Amino acid sequence: MAFVNENYLKLAAGYLFPEIARRVNAFIAEHPVEGKRVIRCGIGDVTEPLPPASIAAMQRATDELARRETFKGYGPGTGYDFVRKAIADGDFRARGITIDEDEIFLSDGSKGDCGSILEILGQGNRIAITDPVYPVYVDSNVMCGNTGAHRGDGSYEGLVYMPCTPANNFVADVPKQPVDLAYLCFPNNPTGAMIDHERLRAWVDYALKNRTIILYDVAYDSYIRDPSLPRSIYEIDGAKECAIEFHSFSKNGGFTGVRCGYTVLPKSVVGYTKNGQKVPLNPLWTRRWNTRSNGVSYAVQAGAAALYSPEGKAQVKQLIDFYMGNAAILREGCRKIGLRVWGGENAPYVWVETPERMKSWDFFDLMLREANVVITPGAGFGACGEGFFRISSFNSRANVEEVVRRIAALKFAAVKA
Numbered sequence: 001m002a003f004v005n006e007n008y009l010k011l012a013a014g015y016l017f018p019e020i021a022r023r024v025n026a027f028i029a030e031h032p033v034e035g036k037r038v039i040r041c042g043i044g045d046v047t048e049p050l051p052p053a054s055i056a057a058m059q060r061a062t063d064e065l066a067r068r069e070t071f072k073g074y075g076p077g078t079g080y081d082f083v084r085k086a087i088a089d090g091d092f093r094a095r096g097i098t099i100d101e102d103e104i105f106l107s108d109g110s111k112g113d114c115g116s117i118l119e120i121l122g123q124g125n126r127i128a129i130t131d132p133v134y135p136v137y138v139d140s141n142v143m144c145g146n147t148g149a150h151r152g153d154g155s156y157e158g159l160v161y162m163p164c165t166p167a168n169n170f171v172a173d174v175p176k177q178p179v180d181l182a183y184l185c186f187p188n189n190p191t192g193a194m195i196d197h198e199r200l201r202a203w204v205d206y207a208l209k210n211r212t213i214i215l216y217d218v219a220y221d222s223y224i225r226d227p228s229l230p231r232s233i234y235e236i237d238g239a240k241e242c243a244i245e246f247h248s249f250s251k252n253g254g255f256t257g258v259r260c261g262y263t264v265l266p267k268s269v270v271g272y273t274k275n276g277q278k279v280p281l282n283p284l285w286t287r288r289w290n291t292r293s294n295g296v297s298y299a300v301q302a303g304a305a306a307l308y309s310p311e312g313k314a315q316v317k318q319l320i321d322f323y324m325g326n327a328a329i330l331r332e333g334c335r336k337i338g339l340r341v342w343g344g345e346n347a348p349y350v351w352v353e354t355p356e357r358m359k360s361w362d363f364f365d366l367m368l369r370e371a372n373v374v375i376t377p378g379a380g381f382g383a384c385g386e387g388f389f390r391i392s393s394f395n396s397r398a399n400v401e402e403v404v405r406r407i408a409a410l411k412f413a414a415v416k417a
Contacts, residue, residue: 005143007142007143007144007145008142008143010142010147010148010149010150010156011139011142011143011150012150012154016135016376016380016381017042017043017376019380020042020043020364020374020376020377020380021043023364023365023368024038024040024042024368024374027368027369036371036372036406037372038368038372038373038374039372039373039374039395039399039402039403039406040374040395041330041373041374041375041391041392041394041395041399041400041403042374042375042376042390042392043376043392044189044251044348044349044392044394045256045392045394046250046251046254046256046319046323046394047394047395047396048254048319048322048323049254050253050254050255050258050303051253051254051306051307051311051312051315051316051319052311052315053306053307053309053311053312053315054253054258054303054304054306054307054312055303056306057302057303057305057306058299058300058302058303058306060302061298061299061302061303062299064298065298065299072298074294074295075294075295075296075297075298075301076295077289077290077293077294077295078102078104078105078106078286078289078290078295079104079105079106079262079295079296079301080106080295080298080301081101082301082305083106083301083302083304083305084101084102084104084106084262085101086304086305086308087104087247087262087308088100088101088104089308090308090313091232091247092232092234092264095231095232095235097232097234097235099234099264099266100267102267102282102286103264103265103266103267103282104262104263104264105262105263105264105265105285105286105289106260106261106262106295106296106301106304107260107261107262107263107289107293107296108259108260108261108296109248109249109250109255109259109260109261110217110219110246110247110248110250110261110262110263111136111248111261113246113261113263114134114136114137114140114183114215114217114246115136115137115139115140115143115144116288117215117244117263117285118140118141118144118146119288120271120281120284120285120288121181121213121271122271122274123145123146125146125180125181126160126177126178126179126180126181127141127146127147127158127159127160127179127180127181127182127183128159128160128161128162128175128179128181128182128183129141129159129160129161129162129183129382130161130162130164130172130183130184130185130188130382131155131161131162131163131164131381131382131383131384131385132164132190132191132378132381132382132384132385132388133183133185133381133382134185134189134190134217134381135380135381137183137215138156138159138382141156141159142156146158146159147159153383154379154382154383155382155383160175160177160179161382161383162175162182163384164188164191164193164384165384166340166342169193169342170188170191170192170193170342170351171188171193171194171195171199172184174202174203174206175206178210178212179210179212180211180212180213181212181213181215182203182207182212182213182214182215183215183217184203184214184215184216184217184233185216185217185218185219186200186216186217186218186230187218187220187221187223187224187346187347188343188347189217189219189220189347189349190349190351190376190378190381190385190390191342191343191349191351191388191390192342192343192344192345192346192347192348192349192350192351193342193343193347193351194224194226194229194345194346194347195229195230196228196229196230197228197229197230197235197236200230200233200235200236201236204233204236204237204238204239204242204243205238207242207243208238208241208242211242211272212242213242213243213244213269213271213281214233214239214242214243214244215243215244215246216233216243216244216245216246217245217246218231218232218233218245218246218247219246219247219248219250219251219261220251220347220348221247222251222252222316222320223251223252223320223323223324223346223347223348224346224347225324225345225346226345226346229346232245233245234264234266240266240268240269241266241268241269242269243266243269244263244264244265244266244269244281245263245264246261246263246264247261247262247263247264248261249261249304249307251348251394252307252316252319252320253303253304253307253312253316253319254319255300255303255304258300258303259296259300260296260300260301260303260304263285265281265282265285266282267280267282268280269281269282322397323348323393323394324348324393325397326348326393326394326395326397326400327343327344327345327347327348327349327350327393328344329397329400329401329404330344330350330391330393330400330403330404331343331344331345331350333403333404333407333408334350334352334391334404334407336408337407337408338355339352339353339355340352340353341353344393348392348393348394349390349391349392349393350390350391350393351378351388351389351390352388352389352390352391353387353388354378354387354388354389357387358387359379359386359387360377360378360379360380360385360386360387360388360389361377361379361380363375363377363389364376364377364389366410367389367407367410370410371406371407371409371410372406373403373406373407375389375390375391376389376390376391376392377389378390391403
């Protein structure tokens with residue numbers, strides 16, 4: 001008989017966003033013609049077309065594939081040199097950070113990489129997770145057998161949870177005990193919080209002292225408006241000894257459907273065998289990619305490289321400005337009606353405290369039922385997310401303005417009634 005990976009049986013009932021989709025679809029099926037049009041501000045999926053520079057580059061690449069003399073078959077498993085160089089130059093060297101091309105690994109997005117990195121890390125690691133947290137970090141560790149049972153309160157045995165609350169501005173403090181792996185995400189999903197150099201320095205110092213590897217997700221780095229804040233953990237001295245950084249083109253280039261991102265794994269980052277031998281992780285990650293993948297498609301990589309052209313940079317900035325304009329409208333709209341609000345200043349997400357101390361799933365259902373607006377309940381991101389909800393700025397301007405009007409009406413009609 002075929003045995004299953006029983007770690008999957010420990011997973012909570014359903015991944016957050018499919019559960020949201022299930023509830024929304026059920027509501028629409030039950031109310032096909034009633035009420036207002038449903039506006040979705042839950043999942044962080046972009047809505048605007050791809051940058052023209054990327055479209056043109058992908059079209060040119062497709063034309064190359066149509067001719068024998070320029071046809072390309074299997075590419076490098078870790079990415080073509082032209083796009084790795086564009087990334088190294090545009091995201092790092094331009095900021096005074098030295099990253100080599102062979103420390104950059106192209107993939108279909110940071111979401112997969114945040115879980116796949118566990119394939120080259122051993123069992124028995126002590127893993128620290130922020131709370132609230134992007135669910136992929138937790139679920140990936142559950143699937144790999146790095147946790148115990150689900151406790152029923154949204155947490156798992158075996159993980160070290162780091163509370164992120166208004167008291168610490170939703171930026172996790174370093175753990176009081178040593179851990180082996182720590183997941184950090186800035187700008188943060190879901191809270192929109194941002195870390196400064198001083199607190200990031202404390203994390204790097206902690207990691208170097210305890211031989212911790214920081215798994216640093218910067219999928220939203222393009223949304224940082226404050227130039228004094230760090231765009232990369234490698235701005236901190238010593239981070240290249242202890243940090244792996246995950247990047248995405250989904251939110252800056254609109255590649256949610258195209259799929260492309262990359263991971264930076266410096267050659268100076270090491271893990272250890274059970275007998276204490278140092279092992280560089282870069283060769284292991286290289287071997288993993290060359291064994292498990294034939295890489296991202298040539299046309300998609302051409303589109304990603306085009307984001308670093310002068311035209312591409314200008315077009316990405318326009319996209320970021322548009323979505324951050326939406327975030328400002330959502331943030332201010334919630335503040336005007338008396339809700340406590342965080343985020344939306346250096347991130348495309350607005351994090352809001354529920355009114356009247358409502359449970360976050362109850363408020364989700366109320367918003368859907370009374371306002372026909374889909375938000376993300378904070379409890380879906382962990383126990384510390386209870387009592388909050390996330391609003392995504394990825395939408396049309398008209399929809400965002402309508403959402404603010406509906407929330408205002410709901411605040412004083414449905415909630416206060």
